[in-house]
Amino acid sequence: MLGAMAHTGITVRDMDRALRFYRDLLGLKVLGDITFSGAEVDALTQVQGARLRAVYLRSEEDPKGPPLELLQFIAPQGDTGTPYARLTNPGITEVAFWVTDIEQTYHALRARGVECYSPPQLFVLAGYGKVKAVYFRDPDGTTLELLQRVAG
Numbered sequence: 001m002l003g004a005m006a007h008t009g010i011t012v013r014d015m016d017r018a019l020r021f022y023r024d025l026l027g028l029k030v031l032g033d034i035t036f037s038g039a040e041v042d043a044l045t046q047v048q049g050a051r052l053r054a055v056y057l058r059s060e061e062d063p064k065g066p067p068l069e070l071l072q073f074i075a076p077q078g079d080t081g082t083p084y085a086r087l088t089n090p091g092i093t094e095v096a097f098w099v100t101d102i103e104q105t106y107h108a109l110r111a112r113g114v115e116c117y118s119p120p121q122l123f124v125l126a127g128y129g130k131v132k133a134v135y136f137r138d139p140d141g142t143t144l145e146l147l148q149r150v151a152g
Contacts, residue, residue, distance in 0.1 A: 009069040028057035051075040102148035
């Protein structure tokens, strides 16, 4: 029924702030930046008068992997009072990225003021073996995850 994953989308409040985080801090490369509106967008989103900006990014370490889509509603603006998602709520709870040195990445993020849930934790995951993982938040409160495979 389904083909390969096309992309993962995250709605953001402020695209410039989101790009400073995802592009400048996390190092993702911008693939495209488009603003769109019209009857098709209104129908697709079920939001009358919607005007959207979408920016597509991808890790240079995975040039064929599905991109990350950042989506900002320019009009109408969304609720700015609460973070997009919490881990306990149904819906998208996190987007995960593989890293080669989770401890170094964790410390670099913390040094730049990024909120992490905890230091990296060790798990044994079916299909992956031993991995270290840590959750952290983007500027809108969306949870992201780092994963590193651990030998042995």
